[in-house]
Amino acid sequence: MLSHLLQMRVCSCVHEKNDFDVVDLDPYGTPAMFLDTAVQAVRSGGLLCVTATDLGVLAGNHIQACYGKYGGVPLKRVYCHEFALRLLLSCVDTHANRHGRYIKPLFSYKADFYVRVFVQVIQSQSEVQKTTSRRSYVYDCVGCHSFHLQKLGTHIPGTQKVLPGRGPPVGRTCEECGKDFYIGGPIWSDPIHDREFLSKMKEHLSGEGKYLGTVKRMEGMLTLAEEELVDVPLFYELSMLSKTIHSTCPPLTTFRSAILNAGYQVSLSHVCTKSIKTNAPGSVVWDVMRHWALNNGAKLRDPDTVAGILLRKQSSVEVDFTLHPLAALDKNVHRFPPNPEPNWGPKARAGKRKPEGSPDVGGKAKKTPKKEPLKDLKQFSCKRFEMNQCDLGESCRYSHCTKENNNSENANIEAKLDNSMVSSENSAESAMSDTGS
Secondary structure, rough: OOHHHHHHHHHHHOOOOOEEEEEEEEEOOOOOHHHHHHHHHHEEEEEEEEEEEOHHOOOOOOOHHHHHHHHEOOOOOHHHHHHHHHHHHHHHHHHOOOOOOOEEEEEEEEEOEEEEEEEEEEHHHHHHHHHHHHHEEEEEOOOOOOOEEOOOEOOOOOOOOOOEOOOOOOOOOOOOOOOOOOEEEEEOOOOOOOOOHHHHHHHHHHOOOOOOOHHHHHHHHHHHHHOOOOOOOOOEEEEHHHHHHHHHHHHEEEEHHHHHHHOEEEEEEEEEEEEEEOOOHHHHHHHHHHHHHHHOOOOOOOOOHHHHHHHOOOOOOOOOOOOOOOOOOOOOOOOOOOOOOOOOOOOOOOOOOOOOOOOOOOOOOOOOOOOOOOOOOOEEEEEHOOOOOOOOOOHHHOEOOOOOHHHHHHHHHHHHHHHHHHHHHHHHHHHHHHHHO
């Protein structure tokens, strides 16, 4: 009910030509139901900020829900968080295109448990016609995680013509390992950052943002976004490459040096500490990884496995691990700061109030105390002794008394109890006689 009221109020502002300079959407969960109204409410050239906290949906845990809300199929791969950003941008641009508008991403990032984008909404029917050249489908290999992009359209420079995309960019099976492909998207395949906008933000932080408590974290995030290759969507991840061929993980600087020495560009992604974002094809990435694995004791697996196929394939480029001057990163920049506290992340949704003294919703459940083991086991008969199989003698922890002995002992105990009861009765009668006399 509240969402419908909000949309009605924003629509009334739109019809009255009261366009906003900035519109910020930060709902609990998905912003999909507010996007159509938001792209109309902001003026042409204004700023639209969108936050999506349903990262589980965007990252590939719920494919049907993601397609229904955002109009794209997610892929649960190592780059799933950047994929989520690009799915959100594609969804925002789709809503803007319906009203003769398009978006220009200024800054997009993933932090903690949400994704957030800052886009400029611009009115231009001619740019709307080029939308298909900004979207792509993604083919991701099931075995070796190599990925390829297929644009929906191709814009002819200097004209307004956009031709249908030609493809697919891959065969029926992967050239590296021979496996099939997952297909995801469509996603936003144009740049997700504007470097001029990022540089202005850094200047503002260095001047007026010194009083902020998280200034170092913001500077590190902006530096990472500024260093990213703007025209390269998605990335590889070192630990996943190593896991695929069962080898040790190479140092990040060493791997980056090999890519740079081969004549390609490489950078980090702000969503992953071990990311390799590069314009090198997947064959070159696997050539570098293969050379490292074979030189560091990796075993040849069965030829039918993915690792065996990759390690037996011939390299197409000469791999050089000599340290490149651009491979090292400035350690003075806090690119990936640690979480502010342990177990950082979203807690359980708020529910009914619990009585005082009960544990918090996000707290750990109390463990039930363990029962102390019995110390005296002589009260129990030895089962192995009863079957004539126990050779421990007196050192056995259990009793070696036979059932007859136990019965006689029980009879003696009962007799003693009877005698004590009789003596107590006699003493009571003698006491009564004394009082009577």
